[in-house]
Amino acid sequence: MAAPVEEHSGAQLRGNLRAVVEGVARRERFTDIEVEVGRASSKGDNYIGELLRVRLKGRRDGEEGQGMSLVVKLIPDSEAKREALDMDSFFDNELFVYSEVMPAFQSLQEDRRVPEAERFGAVPKLLACDRSEGGVSLVLEDMSPRGYRMADRLKGLDSAHCSLVMKELGRFHAFSFALRDQRPEELQRLRSGVTETLFGPRAHFSSEQGKASLKQNIDQASSTMLKRFPLESEYMERFRRFCSDFNKRGEAVASGEAAEPCAVICHGDCWTNNILFKYSEGDETPEALCLLDLQLSRYSSPVTDIAYFLYCCTEGTVRREAYKSLLSDYYNSFSQFLRKLGSDPEKMFPYSAFKEHLSKFSQFGLAMALVAMPLFTAASEDTLGVEHFGKETADEAFSKVACNERYLRRMGDVIEDMVDWNLI
Template identity: 30%
Template sequence: MLTAKRGLLNSRFTNNFLSAFKKIHNNKLAKTMDEQPEYVQASLKKIATEQGFTEGRYRIALEPGCNKGDGIMGKLCRALIREEGREQMVVLVKGLPDSELRRQQTMRLYHREVMVYDKLLPALDKFQAEKGTGSGKDDGFFRAPKCYYATCNLEKLEAVVIMEDLRESNFRMLNKFEPVDFPHCRLVMEQLGKLHAVSFAMKDQQPELFAQFRTFNDPMKMLLDMDPKRTIDKVFIETHERASGILTEEDVEAKEAMERLKGNVTDQYVACVNAEDAEPYAVIGHGDCWVNNTMFKYDGKDPTPTDIRLIDWQLCRYVCPILDLSYFLFISTDEKIRAKHFEQLQDTYYNSLSEQLARLGGDVKRQYPRDVYQAQWQKYGRFGMLMGFIVVPMMCTASEDLPDQDEYMRRLETEEHVKYDFGTEANAFERYRKRMAGIIRDVVRLGYL
C-alpha cells in the first residue's frame, strides 16, 4: 500500500496527459471482451442487464476510446452493447493500466473518482433536489457525465468506471493548443460557481452529511508527506528553472519574482492546498479543471457553446475555491484573453455562485463575502502558475511527441536530476514559451506573486 501511495501522483502530475492508448496504434481495436479482467466483464454485463438487454442475445464490442495524449490515466475504451431489434448502447470504460506498478500508482486516483460518482455527485444532486433545483433545470450544477457503474478495491488492485460517452450526445473537446475564448471560459466560470455554491450551502445546512467530503485531501500533498525521495520537488525544481529561462531581459519584474520563488515552489504549492488555512471558505473543487477536462455542446454551426460537462474527477479535492479558477484561467487561456476579460470572468464566477447559493437557501454576503473572494485571489491566485510549470509543457506538446511515461518515472525514482523533456520540438517550445511567459507576467502584474 505504501508503494501505491508513493507512486500515486508522480504518475498523475508529472505526465498527467499521456494517453491511455499508448500501446494501441492508429486503427487497432482495443482488447476483446475475453481479454478484459473478469470484474470488468462482469461490470459491463451488469449494465447491459440493467439497461434491458436480453441475456444470450446481446453482444459487446470494444474499440479505442480516445487518441494518444488525450490525458486519461489508465485505459479507456468504448463498449458497444448491441442486440438485434433495438438501438445500441455506447459507454466509456475507464480501467487500470496493464502493469501492476502502474496500477499501484493510479489506484488512489480511481478511488477518489469512484467516491465522486458513488457518493459526492449523488449527494449534491439530492441536496439540490430538496431545494427545488432538479436535474432537468438549468439552475443547478448537473454537469458531470452520467456514471453507470464505478468500483474500486484497493486490496485487489481492481477499479473501473463506466460512464456515458459524451460524444454520442454531440459534446466535443477543444484543441488544447488554442487558448480558450471568452464564451467558453464564461460557461466554465458559471458552472464552477454553481458547483462551489452547493458546497457552501451543504456545508452550512447539512454539516454532518458534508463532513465526509472534507476528507478529500489534496493527493499530491499526500504524496509529499510520505515520499522520502521528494520526487515532486525534483519536478518543481526542474520545471521552475525551465520557466524562468524563457523570460527575456525586458521581463524585469517577472524575472525577479521567479528568482524569489526559486527553491520555494513546493512550499508555495503546499500552502495553496491547505484547506484548513482557507476555512471557513473551503469547498469541494473539481481539482483538475483545464481545457482537456471540459467538453462542450453547440447548437448547429454556432460556435458559442450551449452546454458543458466537466470530466475526469480523479483529483477532486476540498480546498479554496480560487484553485479551480486560477488553474483554468491561467493554464487554458492566454495573455490577450486575460487582458480583456479576466476581471469580467472573475465577476461571472462570483455572480453565478451568489445566485446559486441564494437558490439553495444560502447568503453569499455571509458565506463568501466579495472582499474575502478578492483577498483569496491575492493569496491563492498564483496556483495556476505553479501547476502551469508542470502542465503547460505537456499541453503544448503534440500527442505523438510526448515522451515515454514509464521511463520518465523510473528516472525520477533513481536519478537526482531529471530533465523535463516535454515540449522540446520547435513548434511545441514556441507554444510553451508564449503561454508560460504570459502566465508568469500576468501573475506578477496582478500581484499574486
Template identity: 20%
Template sequence: MTSDVLALEDCYTIVKNYINSENFRVISFKTSNYFDEVNGFLGEHVLLETEVDIDGEKINHRFFLKRFPYGHQQQGEYLKSMDGWAREIYFYETLLPNLKGTLPGYTIDFVPQYLLGKLDDIMVFEDLSLKNYHMPRKPSLNLLDEDHICLILKTLAKYHAGCLAFEEYKSAELGYEYRLFSGDEKLIQEPLVRREDGFLGYAWVKGGVKALDALLAKVAPSGLSVDALRQKFRILVDKALNLMKHQTKFRNVVCKGDMWAKNVMYKYIGDSTQPIEALLVDFQLIRYHVPAHDVLLFLSLTTDSAFRQRKFSFFMKYYHNHLKEELEKLQIAADDIQMSFDDYLKSVSYIMPEIKLQGALQRLQQCGSKEFFIKLLNDKEEFIKFVFVDKTPFALELFDSDSNFRALLTEAVEELIETSQFPAVFREDCYRILEDELGTTTYELVGYKVTKYGKNEGSLHVLDIEVLFNRQSRKLSFLVKSEEFDFARVVKKIK
C-alpha cells in the same frame, strides 16, 4: 462471455444503470480504442458497444470506458500514489449522491452519467458524443474564447454552490459546524503536493520546478540577475507549495482540481463551433480548496495574458454572480457564509502564488505537441524522467523547437518572474486598479513594479504601472495597502 476489459455481468450492470431497468438480456458486447491518437494520460480510453434484447427487440448502446493503465507501470503507480481512481469513485458514488439527497431541487446536470466504477480497474460513463458533446472546437485548447469560458464558469458555480450548501444544510441538521474535510478524509486531501519523500506527486512537482528554474534564464529580461531571481523564485515556490492545501481563513469546496480544456466537454449544435452547454469530466485530482482554485487554474490554462487583461475582472464577477444565484436557489445568501464578492476576491489574491506556479507546471505537462507525447508515452524510461525526475531537458528542447510551447511557457514564466519580484501585488490587481482608473480594459499593460513605501515596514507599497492607452504611454503610481488575507487596495493615487 468475457473480455480482457470487463465481464458479461459488468455489461449487465452498465446497461441496467443506463436504462434504469432490469428487463433486458445482453446479447453481445465488444471493446475497442476510443481514440486513434494519444490515449488518456491517467487511464486508457475505451469504447464499449453492447447489443441487448428488450422484449424481443435488439438495441445497441455505446459507452465511454476508462481503464486503469495496466500496460504502463509508472502511470499506474502514479495514479495509485494519489488515490486517483478512488477519488473519482468517491466523487460519483458518495459526494454527488449526498448533494442530491440533501439539497432540495438540486440537480446533478454538470457531469456525465456515471454507470459503473471498479477500484483501480474500470469506470464507465455515457458516451457524450451521442449528445454532440465534444472537447472544445477551437484551434488551440490553450486559447478558448469568452463563450466557452463562461459556460465552464457557470457550470463550476453550480457545482461549488452545491458543496457550500451541503455543508450549511448538514451544519443546521447536526447543530455544529460541519465541513466536508476535517483533516482526515484521505480522498479529498491534496493529491499532488504533499512534501513526503517518495511520494510521486511531490516528485512530479520537483521535476517541474527544475524545468521552470532553467527557463528563467531563457525568459528573464536583460539586466536582471538570474541568480538573484532564482533565489526569489525559490521563496515563491515554497509559499506556493504551502498554499496547495485547504485554507482555514476561507470557505472551501471539493474542487475539481484539474481544470484544463481536455477535462471539460461542450455541447454544440450540429457542426457549429458555438457551445450551448458544458460538462466537467475527470475527477481524479479532487481536493478540498477554495472555489477560486478551479476558476483561476482554468483561466490560467485556457487563456493568454492579453485576453486575461481584458476579461479577468469580468470573469471574476461572472463566476461570483452565478455562484450567488445558485446559492439563492438553495435559500442561502452568499454574504452570510463568507462568500461575498469581497471574500471571494480576497481568496483569489491569497492563493495567486499557487496558481502562478501550478499553472506553469501544468503548461509544462500539457503544451507539447501531439507527436512529442506519442513518443514519450512509448518510451517508459523517458516517461519516468519527464514526469518524476527532471523536465528540464524536455522543456528546453520544446522551448527551442515548438513555437506554441515557447509562447505559452514564456508567458507563464514571465508571470512567475513578476510574482517572485513583487509578491505584494499581482498583475491581476493591476487589472482591477486600471479598470477603475481608466474606465476600460482596452489598454496594454507594459509592466509594473512594487516598492516599499518610505521606511514603512508594514503593508503599504508604491505601485508603479506603465500602460499603452489610446496609443500613448502612460505611467501611473498608486499607494496601495497589501495584507496577507486581502487583495491590494488603493489608498490614493500618487500621479
C-alpha cells in the same frame, strides 16, 4: 445472453470488466447484446490511465437495434507505472467523488426543489465500478452521443468557452457552501473523504519521483523563460523566488484549512481536455459543458479551480481582455445558484471574501502551469503517456515539449500576469 466481446485496435476489457459491462447492460434493460470495444482517447488527451469506449447493441424494452455507449476508465495494469505516480490514490479519490460527493450534491438540489432544467448536471454519471484484481476501473456515461466534444487544447479557450466554464464552476462550488450552511456534518464527512493527491507530506510532489519531475519542470521553465525576460528583471526575480519553495507554496494554497471558512470541494483538474462542450446547431458557440476527470479533486479555496483553469487553459490576451468579466460570470452564477440551494451568498461567501481569495490563492495557477504547461502545449506526437512516467526517457521528452513556441508564449504570459497583478 451476451455475445463475446469484440476487441478493436488493441483495446481490451481486462479481468472482471466484461462482467461489469454486461451488468450495466442488464440494468439498462438490454438483452441479446453485442459489445464492441475501442479506444476513447488520442495521444495527448489523457495522461493517467487508459480510456475505452464500449458500444452496446441489442434489444431494449422489446425493440431491436438499440444502442448505448459507455466510457471505461482503466488504471494501468503495470505495477511500475501505478507506483510511479501513486495512481491508486488518484482513482480512489475519483471514485469517492463520483460515489459519495456527487450523490450528496444531487440530493441537496432535489430536496431544495431546484427545477429540473436549472439543476447542475455537468458531470457524467457513474454507471459501475470494478475493484477486482487490486485495481480500480470506472464505467461512465459516454457524453459524445449527446453532442459533447473536446475543444482544441493547443489553441487555448476563447472568452465564450471560458464564460461557460466559470459559470459551471460557480454552480459546482455553491454546493459546498450550501452544505456548510445547512448540513455541516455531511460536508465534514465529504471533505474528509477527498484526498489531496499533489501537495502535502504524503502526496505526489513529496515522493522521490514527484520531486524529480518537479525539479525537471522548474529547471526547464527557468531556462526557457530567459528567452522572454532578462535574467535580472523583476519577472525572473519573483519567479525564481516562487520556485525556490514551490512545495511549501503549493501546499499552502492547496490547503483547505488555509481557505476556511470558505473552502469547497473543488474539481481539481479543470483544464481543456477535461471539459466537453456542446455547441449550438450550425455554429461554434458553446451552450453546455460536461466536466470530466475528478481524480485531483481537493478541498480548498474555490479560487484554486479558477486560477488553474484561467492560467493553464487560456492565452494571455484572453485573460487581459476578459478577466474581470469572467470573474463576474463566476460570482454571479455562484450567487444565483446558492440562493436556489437555499443559502445566502452574502453570508456564506460575500464578494469581498472572493476578492481576498483571488489575491491569496491565485498563485495556484502558476504552480499548476509549472507542472502541466509542458504537457498542455505539446503537439500530440510529442506528448507523454503513462508509459514514460518514471523513466529516464521522460527527461528528453519534457525538454522537447517545453521548448516550443506555445510553451514560451503561454508560460511567459502566466509569469507576466502573476507579477503585473502582484499575485506573486
